[in-house]
Amino acid sequence: MRNCTDDVDGIMVSKRIVTLLLVLVTSVSVGCTTFRSGRLAPISEWPPAGAVPKKSISLLLTGEMRDESGQRQSFSPRVLRTWRGHVLRAYQESGLFSQVDAAVENADLRAEAKVEKRPRDVIPFCALGLVYPCIQSAGLTLSTTVRNRDGDILGVFAHSETLTTWWEPVLILTMPFAYPGVVEGRALYDLSRATIVEARQHGAF
């Protein structure tokens, strides 16, 4: 036969479980959202008008992260593969090339793209993410060297954008709209488009 003490204990255990779950959910559900600074000027004409695909191009991409202390770190192949996809898409959409992503040996042109990321903590110490937001700013620079088949440099182009990421529990609601990886990918795509437009203006493409 059940008595009231058992029920009171049961209610309290339930409350503790709910509290624990709330704590856990809150703790692991810190959201983050990334914003772009808008340093990169909007690209008015895309794809470039009057583009006649004549030459093939190969794309080599690498990347590195350099923090405030000057430490350098390279990125994993998975990250590089994602970035390469964004850059490659811009080259394919430009309509300037008869073949994009050709083998180096066969391509008329070669684009050597280097992505450099410079993270900087604006408000560090995410341990207190529940109390105040953690903010990190990261400069994203795409430097591209365009060479011909013989390896001669036709032009060097660099464009930058700044990404600012906030971490805070409530931002979990905005994550689907400004997920850091997605925003970074869009930024890289736009940096690639700006590079292509500038390279075309300077006669490299």
Place this chain on the structure above:
Amino acid sequence: MKPDEAVTPSGCSVQCAYPARAMTPKTPEFRTGSRSGPLGRVLALCSVLAIQLLSGCAVTAGGLYDPNRDPLSSEHRIQHTAWLARVEALDANPADKRVLEDSLTLDLLGYLESADYFRSVRILSGQVPPDDYVLRFRFARFRQTWIMHPLYFPAVVATLGIYQFAGGPVFRETSRLSATLAITHADGSSLVVVHSDIDKGENLSMYWRTTGRCGTVDARTSVVRDLMEKAIAELHR
């Protein structure tokens, strides 16, 4: 339901020794009913903080050397143009192989250009002039990982975060590289074949950025530098 009945979580109502409305957070019964008391709340708060402290991120290493690191004196520069063939990473994951080899080739080109080993360095494409050399780097093993240390999670929880602030290992990085450099004439005849490898692992605390080191990059640089020093010495014989 009578006023003095309480509804249990299972839905049944039972006669209670004290009113159901007594079970609210404001009542003394509720507070004194807690088994944990103030100590439990402190522990709960510490648990929250500890969980928060577990937030972190890591970037795994996969590229190549620091191109700004000067590897060798240029006084023994080889007076030939070197053509760098696409670097091969034989044991790379098939999905990553292309991006990894592209990245290695591009980083290596920058490294060799800045190091002044040769009169000039270019990526191999098309016909190679008869007097030039061809460099072929091949990584039979290219394994570099930077993972969360297996002790990190349990140790942080057990010590309520003190572990990491005390400098306990947060990351575990390993470098297992085995590389061969073959330098040939333009016609393919062999000039030099040298080999180098490295196998090391190291633990990093949360202060690794301030200790002025970056192990995976160092490991890659040392392997390439070793290959180049051996090869240059051979070419000067």
